[in-house]
Amino acid sequence: MIDWLLYLITAVLYGLLGLRDLQLQFGSGRSDDGPGSESLAERQVHQLLPLAWISHVLLLQHTLIRDGRLDLSVGHAISLIGAFTVLIYWFSSRHTSLGILRPAILCIAALASLAPLAFHSAKEVSFSRGLAFDLHILASLMAYSLFIIAALHAALMAIQERRLHAGEVGGRLGHLPSLVAMDTLLFQLVLSGFVLLTTTLASGILFSEELFGRPFTLSHKTLLGVVSWAIFGGLLIGRWGYGWRGRRAARWTMVGFVVLALAYVGQKMVLEIILHRI
Numbered sequence: 592m593i594d595w596l597l598y599l600i601t602a603v604l605y606g607l608l609g610l611r612d613l614q615l616q617f618g619s620g621r622s623d624d625g626p627g628s629e630s631l632a633e634r635q636v637h638q639l640l641p642l643a644w645i646s647h648v649l650l651l652q653h654t655l656i657r658d659g660r661l662d663l664s665v666g667h668a669i670s671l672i673g674a675f676t677v678l679i680y681w682f683s684s685r686h687t688s689l690g691i692l693r694p695a696i697l698c699i700a701a702l703a704s705l706a707p708l709a710f711h712s713a714k715e716v717s718f719s720r721g722l723a724f725d726l727h728i729l730a731s732l733m734a735y736s737l738f739i740i741a742a743l744h745a746a747l748m749a750i751q752e753r754r755l756h757a758g759e760v761g762g763r764l765g766h767l768p769s770l771v772a773m774d775t776l777l778f779q780l781v782l783s784g785f786v787l788l789t790t791t792l793a794s795g796i797l798f799s800e801e802l803f804g805r806p807f808t809l810s811h812k813t814l815l816g817v818v819s820w821a822i823f824g825g826l827l828i829g830r831w832g833y834g835w836r837g838r839r840a841a842r843w844t845m846v847g848f849v850v851l852a853l854a855y856v857g858q859k860m861v862l863e864i865i866l867h868r869i
Contacts, residue, residue, distance in 0.1 A: 597650040601704045604643035605677075609697030612636045640681055640697075647674045647704055654707060663728070666707035668855075673703025675736035683740070683780075692747055696740070723794075731791040735855065737784035738823075741777060742848035745841035748773045752837055774836045778827070781844060785823045788851075792816055815854030822847035 615636065651674060655667050663671075677700045680693065752770055796813070826843045829835035835843075 594650070594653050597646060597653060598705060598708065601643065601646040601650050602701045604639075604646055605697050605701035605704065608636055608639060608643055609694045609701060612697060613691070613694035637681075640677070643697075643700075644674065644677050644681070647677070647700070650704065664707075664710075666710035669703050669706035669710065671732055672735050672739070673700045673706070675732045676700065676703075676739050679733065679736050680740055683776075692740075692743055695743060699739075727791060727794050730787045730794070731855075734784050734787035734791055735851065737780055737787065738844075738848045738851055741780040741784060742845050744773065744777050744780060745844035748777060749838050749841040752841075770837070774840065777840060777844065778830055781823055781826060785820070785827060788816070788820055788823065792820055812854050815850055819847050819851035819854060822850060 647670075651667070651670060655662055655671070676696060680696050748770065751773070755770070792813075822843060826835065826840060826847065829843075830840065
């Protein structure tokens with residue numbers, strides 16, 4: 592009963608905050624002091640966001656950990672990534688408004704919090720490891736969360752640039768900073784995610800037996816993970832060496848994210864939900 596109540600509270604809080612924020616982005620309740628200003632209603636949305644996140648954490652505590660063991664089946668993995676995405680975005684956006692991005696993340700988090708109900712694996716994947724395993728999982732979840740934000744940010748940036756080139760002003764995307772500021776933030780997200788992804792892949796490959804209790808074997812997950820790592824690494828090299836930015840950077844970011852999503856969530860869904868394997 593507690594689990595179901597927490598599912599309901601978490602999804603409703605995220606959903607209501609997301610819808611309210613979406614409404615604010617398009618003028619209702621917005622301050623007229625300029626694109627960098629925040630209305631009282633917007634500040635309230637930002638201040639109430641931690642309550643939704645705390646509810647999500649309590650939900651995960653009740654459903655993710657059973658008898659001291661961590662269940663990382665696909666539904667819970669999606670929910671965890673959603674919680675980390677909200678937390679990272681909340682910290683990174685305290686002084687920067689990114690238009691429609693925040694309500695999009697809140698609505699995605701609402702759906703992610705319900706993922707264990709929609710994707711309940713027939714075989715739960717449970718772990719009870721030491722500190723090294725916990726740090727490996729933490730780095731991987733943070734990397735995925737950063738790249739989710741980066742991919743959404745890249746899509747928003749590409750749309751904004753296309754509209755500006757077409758001579759469209761104002762808008763349907765909410766109140767956004769300049770493209771230069773958005774481009775800088777995109778590469779900060781990609782660089783942070785790349786460092787964490789490098790840590791995740793390196794620890795998984797070099798210390799597989801210590802982390803998972805079995806020798807390293809080249810799997811589809813690892814191969815796709817390395818491909819996404821190479822894409823993001825190439826993007827950073829292109830930025831520093833050749834000045835890549837704008838649509839090109841946005842496209843490569845989204846391609847890298849799709850490959851990374853296939854490496855982890857995609858494979859887990861195929862194995863656990865379709866094939867009922869671990």
